[in-house]
Amino acid sequence: MADFYQNGIITTLHNIADRPVEELEKELISFSKQRPMGLILPSLYSELEGPALQNIIAELKHVPYLSQITIGLDRADESQYRHALQFFAELDQHHKVLWNDGPRLQALDKELQKLGVAPRELGKGRNVWYCMGYKLATAKVESIALHDCDILTYDRALLARLIYPVAHPRFNYEFCKGFYPRTAEGKINGRVSRLLVTPLLRSFKTILGSSDYLEYMDSFRYPLAGEFSFRRDVLNDIRIPSDWGLEIGVLSEMYRNYSHNRLCQVDIADNYDHKHQDLSLGNQAAGLSKMSIDITKALFRKLATQGVTFTSETIRSLKATYYRIALDFIETYHNDALMNGLTLDIHQEEKAVEMFAQNIMNAGQHFLENPMEAPFVPSWNRVASAMPDVFARLEEAVELDNKDYI
């Protein structure tokens, strides 16, 4: 059972009483009259064949308060798209599948590329961005949740708890981030969140002094959670990174656009497990290694926009500070694991920390050499000004794909 402590500078909504999901859903049905609700599911075709998505759909099927589900489908050829349409047809709610690799959306993407307003990199950020554009295009929902498609521990309560803070008509939150513990098979997971993000934020505070932004980022109990919810107007001027900096980038955008009392985080599950990626030691272009570089670069970039200057010396002392703080954290996590009857492989944890420390140097060096690089996808406001009929065209392309390939 959770406590009710408020850490940091944004509101935390806890799970104090373990309310039955039916009770939450009853309220959500009544909220949906004032604030119709939608869901975004960024998915890879391979996830349709994995163990998680089948259960997610079986759970979602019975969710009574959603009026629109938007699935962004990546890496699917034509026969896989046809199969995906059948797969998602099980949903009772109104839903559409965006075939990101299909000829219609590819043609639109090419035109946006020519105007310089399309995502330059493939990946989850791009997928989410097109789904957000579709939500704006159809204007059917007021409150929207987004979650990953590889959640092995999914149940309907996760979604109900995630969307509640932005769905309640008397709550003023624009954005809400989910949090949970990640454990599986007797082990504590969440390696990048625990061993990179939190110690890195603390190291920035140590070498730069605390700032409102660093305190804000450090307030999130699971900053890398792929689960968040928001009001529709958030979508107009959010600029999201197209790489693994997505989660950090979204939090930073919310910091830039809203005051703290419009943002919150919510306890969405007692436990969470998902598909795990390799550490990818020695390969900066893959797995958690790439993730750690993208995240660190995103933090450098954000701090630079706030007037912080970085030199090779600051980056070296950041790395040294990080390494010490992260090693201390390993001891903390180890003790926490033991007391909970879980295990923590200290050798593996230290290997991860050594790699992250090296990647802080690599990301720092890259940032110093390429200060203008910014893998941001433009806001939809800007896209609409570059191509005024973009929403009508996006909606039409999705409509036709869903009709023609079923």
Ligand SMILES: O=C(O)[C@H](O)COP(=O)(O)O
């Ligand atoms: O959230 C994280 O830290 C990363 O996604 C890695 O998670 P994992 O250690 O649970 O695979």
